[in-house]
Amino acid sequence: MIGLPQLYALAGLVFAGWAAATLLDRQHNARLRGSAFWALIALEFLAGDGFSDFAKGLIVLALVALALAGAPGKGRPATSSDAERQASLARHGNRLFLPALIVPGVALAGTWLFPKVTGLVDPKQVTLISLGLGAIIAVATLMAWLRPPAGAAVQEGRRLAEGVGWAMILPQLLASLGLVFGLAGVGDIVGALAPLAIPDGSRLAAVLAFTGGMAVFTMLMGNAFAAFPVMMGGIGLPVLVVGMGGDPVVIGAVGMLAGFCGTLLSPMAANFNIVPAALLNLPDRYAVIRAQWPTAVVLWLFNTALIWGFAFR
Amino acid sequence: MSSLPSLWPLAGIAIVVAGFAVRANPLAVVVAAAFGSGLGAGMAVPEIIAALGKAFHQNRYVSVPWLLLPVIGLMERGGLSEAARALILRTRSATTARILLIYLAFRQITAALGLTQIAGHAQSVRPLIAPMAEAAALRDDPALDEDGRNRVKAMAAATDNVGIFFGEDIFLAIASILLIKGFLESAGILVEPLQLSVWAIPTALAAFAVHGFRLWRMGRRR
Numbered sequence: 001m002i003g004l005p006q007l008y009a010l011a012g013l014v015f016a017g018w019a020a021a022t023l024l025d026r027q028h029n030a031r032l033r034g035s036a037f038w039a040l041i042a043l044e045f046l047a048g049d050g051f052s053d054f055a056k057g058l059i060v061l062a063l064v065a066l067a068l069a070g071a072p073g074k075g076r077p078a079t080s081s082d083a084e085r086q087a088s089l090a091r092h093g094n095r096l097f098l099p100a101l102i103v104p105g106v107a108l109a110g111t112w113l114f115p116k117v118t119g120l121v122d123p124k125q126v127t128l129i130s131l132g133l134g135a136i137i138a139v140a141t142l143m144a145w146l147r148p149p150a151g152a153a154v155q156e157g158r159r160l161a162e163g164v165g166w167a168m169i170l171p172q173l174l175a176s177l178g179l180v181f182g183l184a185g186v187g188d189i190v191g192a193l194a195p196l197a198i199p200d201g202s203r204l205a206a207v208l209a210f211t212g213g214m215a216v217f218t219m220l221m222g223n224a225f226a227a228f229p230v231m232m233g234g235i236g237l238p239v240l241v242v243g244m245g246g247d248p249v250v251i252g253a254v255g256m257l258a259g260f261c262g263t264l265l266s267p268m269a270a271n272f273n274i275v276p277a278a279l280l281n282l283p284d285r286y287a288v289i290r291a292q293w294p295t296a297v298v299l300w301l302f303n304t305a306l307i308w309g310f311a312f313r
Numbered sequence: 314m315s316s317l318p319s320l321w322p323l324a325g326i327a328i329v330v331a332g333f334a335v336r337a338n339p340l341a342v343v344v345a346a347a348f349g350s351g352l353g354a355g356m357a358v359p360e361i362i363a364a365l366g367k368a369f370h371q372n373r374y375v376s377v378p379w380l381l382l383p384v385i386g387l388m389e390r391g392g393l394s395e396a397a398r399a400l401i402l403r404t405r406s407a408t409t410a411r412i413l414l415i416y417l418a419f420r421q422i423t424a425a426l427g428l429t430q431i432a433g434h435a436q437s438v439r440p441l442i443a444p445m446a447e448a449a450a451l452r453d454d455p456a457l458d459e460d461g462r463n464r465v466k467a468m469a470a471a472t473d474n475v476g477i478f479f480g481e482d483i484f485l486a487i488a489s490i491l492l493i494k495g496f497l498e499s500a501g502i503l504v505e506p507l508q509l510s511v512w513a514i515p516t517a518l519a520a521f522a523v524h525g526f527r528l529w530r531m532g533r534r535r
Contacts, residue, residue: 008373011380041376048370054359056366064340085392089399096396099388100441103381104431111428127430128377135380142387156386160439161379166340172375173343176368177325180347183364184322184354192318220326225489229496237500248502252493253482253512260478264471267333271375274339276434276470280443282463285336291464292471295524299479302519 003122007132012045017154018161022075030073034162037063037071041169060173067166077159078149088146099142106134164278171271174222187226190217191234198235203244204308210235211304214255215262222268224259231255240311250311258303264296265289325350381435393440398448409449409465410532413472414525416442420476421517425483433477434470443469468531472524479520482513 019038022028044059051059080088089096110130114121121129139153148156161168181187198209213235217227236255240246263269266289273288284290325346332342344365351361401407416437423431432438443466450465451457457465481487485506490513497504 004374007377011373011377014380014383044370045373048373051366053363053367053370056370057362057364058366060365060369061344061362064344067340068338079386080390080392085390085395089392089395092391092396094396094400096388096391096393099384099391100393100437103384103436107430108428111430128374131378131430132380135384138384139387142384142391146387146391148387148390152390153383153387156390157383158386160382160386166338168379169376170339170343172369172372173340175372175375176365177343177347179368179371180361180364181322181325181350184325184350184356185318186322186326186350189318189320189322220329225492228489228492232496241502248497249504249508250512252497252504253490253509254516256489256493257479257482257513257516260482263478264474267339268329270339272434272474276438276473277467279434279439280463280466280470282467284463284467287463287467288470288474291467292474295471295475295520295527298523299516299520302523303516306515 001119001122002129004125004128007125007128008045010132010136012042014154014157015039015042015045018072018158021077021151021154021158022072025075025077028073028075030070031075033066033069033071034073034075037066038161040066060176063169064173067169072162072165072168074162075158077155077162078152079156079159080148099138099145102138102141103131103134106130106137110134160279163281164275167270167275167278170274174268174270178221178223178226181221181226187230191230194231194234195239198239203312206235206239206244207304207308207311210240210251210255211258211300211307214259215265215300218259218262219266219268222263222266222270224256224263227259227262228256231259240307244312246307246311247313251307254303254306254311258300258307261296261300261303264292319353321353322350324353378433378435385435385440388440394444397441397444401445401448402452405452407445407449408453408532409446410528412442412445412449413469413528416469417472417476417521417524417528420473421480421521424477424480425517427481427484427486429477429481429487432473434473438470438473442473465531468528472528475520475524479513479517483510483517485510 015038019035019042022038023035028034040059040063048056107130110133111126114126115123194213199205210231213231214227217231218224221227236251240251241248267274274285277285277287328346328349329342347365348361420432446465446469447462482489490506490509493509494504494506
């Protein structure tokens with residue numbers, strides 16, 4: 001059965017390809033550090049199952065140290081010139097858009113088809129497996145159609161990965177921090193403290209403490225899923241539902257959305273806010289947050305009003 | 314206040330806030346926060362390192378979408394971004410505001426149907442939406458400077474986020490709906506996913522109105 005292990009092996013091979021390509025790039029500004037950075041990620045993905053947790057932790061610390069020392073750096077991955085791209089556009093025209101449909105198409109077909117064929121794909125991982133399969137099919141199609149040099153897939157991937165830079169490992173590291181916070185009991189403490197922030201008896205103050213707590217704790221943790229059990233357990237259920245007779249459906253559903261407003265404001269939500277800024281080569285790391293904060297604030301007010309107005313009928 | 318737990322595990326949160334406020338490298342902030350909270354909770358250093366390693370390994374799925382980088386790089390090599398720009402230059406009615414409005418609606422509707430993976434920052438914003446929005450902005454205002462172009466690109470990414478966040482909860486089987494249902498169930502309150510997802514609709518409409526208004530105004534100011 002195809003599951004996560006095969007997918008991780010594929011990702012490990014891609015990282016290993018970037019390590020090798022970096023090592024061979026004589027014009028790279030951090031050749032050895034950059035190569036070591038990709039090689040360590042590849043090692044973790046390909047062989048991490050065989051290491052102790054402590055050894056894997058040392059790999060994480062080494063990755064962060066390399067990143068602080070300038071990895072992955074920037075090299076000169078072979079790519080096409082502006083003139084070559086214009087020539088390709090003149091030759092292929094709007095057909096260039098078609099390969100962009102392969103990954104979404106495979107994701108769509110896989111999500112629909114894989115669950116019907118029992119035993120082929122791990123049913124819990126259909127989305128990610130479809131993504132990986134889409135990537136393989138798209139690369140094969142593009143290589144066969146456009147006929148770039150043999151190593152182009154590795155080089156073009158590395159060009160974008162070097163553009164993203166150290167932020168490549170930030171989302172995975174932040175998700176790990178969430179687990180460490182959980183082990184240290186951070187959520188339990190915040191849940192115990194949260195009700196203390198509410199003045200006695202005021203419904204509006206209680207709703208504000210709940211939606212405000214969802215937004216702020218989501219900002220601190222980087223995702224609303226970590227904040228929800230804490231705030232719902234600390235304020236939502238005991239104060240709003242049990243104490244004031246509020247509707248748990250409205251409070252739960254809209255409370256989660258109030259948390260999403262916090263996600264839009266938080267650098268801790270790296271894959272939504274920091275990584276896109278890097279992917280688009282924006283000089284300001286917080287440019288995406290700056291672009292979306294007014295939307296987030298207005299929608300947080302809207303969600304707060306929604307609970308205040310409709311949860312207590 | 315003797316019933317309060319020890320506050321030392323919150324050290325990590327303080328480190329996160331301070332670290333981002335002074336714009337320290339986020340990777341260093343995260344590692345420092347893990348050690349802060351771990352030590353505050355009485356864990357030993359090797360224990361914290363092992364916890365980080367174990368968590369990093371468990372969270373490998375977070376990095377799987379990087380598999381798309383070679384695909385996007387190859388498409389760009391073939392001139393995809395140039396094709397997107399050329400299309401926009403030919404289609405004068407496609408203004409920056411309209412392109413992003415259509416993308417916002419597309420992202421909300423497909424996310425509401427559970428199709429969150431068919432678009433995204435790597436799949437669609439970088440190779441298609443951002444170049445299109447930027448080309449339209451430059452066509453309609455040739456004097457647009459670097460800052461202005463970067464603001465348009467950042468708004469393209471922001472539009473993707475707003476679209477998926479306030480569309481996906483309308484879908485019944487999305488993780489957040491199942492989390493709410495599970496949490497309420499453990500407290501003895503039984504609810505159907507449909508009851509919850511219906512309550513995502515008002516905010517989805519408000520998100521389209523609010524962000525759509527901001528996109529429209531962005532177009533007007535130019």
